[in-house]
Amino acid sequence: MSDHNSASEHDSEHISPLGSSVAIWLALLLCTGITVGAAFIDLGPFNTIVALTIATIKATLVVLFFMHVKYTHEKLTGLVIVSAGFFLFILLALSMADYTTRLWR
Amino acid sequence: MPTSQVVVDEHAHQNPALLHHFVTESQQKNAASLGMWLFLAQEVMFFGGLFCAYLVYRYKYFADFGSASQQLDIRLGAINTVVLICSSLTVVLGVRAAQLGKRMALVFWLVATIFLGLVFLGIKADEYAEKFEKHHVPGAHFNYHELLPGQEKFPEAERQYANPHHAEMYFSLYFAMTGMHALHMIIGVGLFGFLAYMAWRGKYTPEYYTPIENSGLYWHFVDIIWIYLFPLLYLIDRHR
Numbered sequence: 138m139s140d141h142n143s144a145s146e147h148d149s150e151h152i153s154p155l156g157s158s159v160a161i162w163l164a165l166l167l168c169t170g171i172t173v174g175a176a177f178i179d180l181g182p183f184n185t186i187v188a189l190t191i192a193t194i195k196a197t198l199v200v201l202f203f204m205h206v207k208y209t210h211e212k213l214t215g216l217v218i219v220s221a222g223f224f225l226f227i228l229l230a231l232s233m234a235d236y237t238t239r240l241w242r
Numbered sequence: 243m244p245t246s247q248v249v250v251d252e253h254a255h256q257n258p259a260l261l262h263h264f265v266t267e268s269q270q271k272n273a274a275s276l277g278m279w280l281f282l283a284q285e286v287m288f289f290g291g292l293f294c295a296y297l298v299y300r301y302k303y304f305a306d307f308g309s310a311s312q313q314l315d316i317r318l319g320a321i322n323t324v325v326l327i328c329s330s331l332t333v334v335l336g337v338r339a340a341q342l343g344k345r346m347a348l349v350f351w352l353v354a355t356i357f358l359g360l361v362f363l364g365i366k367a368d369e370y371a372e373k374f375e376k377h378h379v380p381g382a383h384f385n386y387h388e389l390l391p392g393q394e395k396f397p398e399a400e401r402q403y404a405n406p407h408h409a410e411m412y413f414s415l416y417f418a419m420t421g422m423h424a425l426h427m428i429i430g431v432g433l434f435g436f437l438a439y440m441a442w443r444g445k446y447t448p449e450y451y452t453p454i455e456n457s458g459l460y461w462h463f464v465d466i467i468w469i470y471l472f473p474l475l476y477l478i479d480r481h482r
Contacts, residue, residue, distance in 0.1 A: 158331060158334045166402060169320065172473055186481075191473070195466075199330060213276050217279040218283070222286075224287065233297060235302070236302070
């Protein structure tokens with residue numbers, strides 16, 4: 138694996154091993170099962186937190202392994218992903234900072 | 243031997259897929275990949291607006307959203323999640339087949355992806371039809387008379403019902419978000435149909451399979467959107 142990634146001519150190419158792809162697929166299915174099960178258990182305010190945490194774990198697995206980001210040597214890809222997440226965070230966080238503090242309504 | 247290396251490189255330049263304004267194939271590939279990621283970043287912003295609207299109204303009409311969410315069939319939602327995860331695996335296997343130069347395997351996995359995409363859309367269409375039958379589609383014929391979550395345990399006279407206007411807002415967001423997601427799925431199925439035809443004609447080789455890889459990125463992104471839509475739309479307040 139590591140020697141496959143090391144500075145060869147085809148550094149942008151990574152042929153994902155069959156086993157790891159199937160393992161990620163199984164992990165995604167397992168996470169889906171867990172999130173459905175957890176939705177029926179009363180965790181108070183933590184129901185939403187657990188559901189969104191599991192969704193984020195699943196999304197991270199897809200981005201890193203299925204979308205080959207873990208194996209890319211291109212730093213700009215990481216920059217684009219981090220900026221997309223950052224600006225999404227600004228959009229959601231500042232909107233909610235407004236709507237949740239309108240005490241006069 | 244340096245001389246033979248130069249000859250090999252010149253042959254590489256004659257690859258018809260290499261456009262003249264790129265020096266090497268890997269440079270061309272990286273540029274295409276970066277462009278795809280920038281497009282996906284823009285898609286994050288696009289869906290981000292919908293998610294933000296959802297968040298604001300979920301906060302404002304908290305219990306009504308829980309009531310409306312329970313009108314959805316959690317089994318169909320879970321099955322669709324599994325279908326999409328499986329389709330992501332078939333995409334990964336398709337890209338792998340392209341990298342290894344296995345033409346018929348590539349066609350097979352692309353067709354399998356199209357099939358799973360159509361299964362997803364079929365189930366979604368069934369869910370939409372049920373919403374029309376129950377008059378849960380926002381508009382002139384919207385009709386909603388359901389309990390707030392967890393009200394079943396109280397005596398009948400004390401039970402509280404959800405505000406229909408607030409439930410209508412939930413269904414507006416439900417149709418906007420899943421509809422926009424389904425539109426992306428339809429575009430994806432069309433895209434993969436084109437790719438399957440070109441792959442069958444032998445256009446993609448281990449040296450050039452950028453369209454397969456970038457369409458795969460698109461498909462995985464649409465999968466990620468559903469990974470968030472499923473808990474937000476189907477799984478809220480189920481424990482009450």
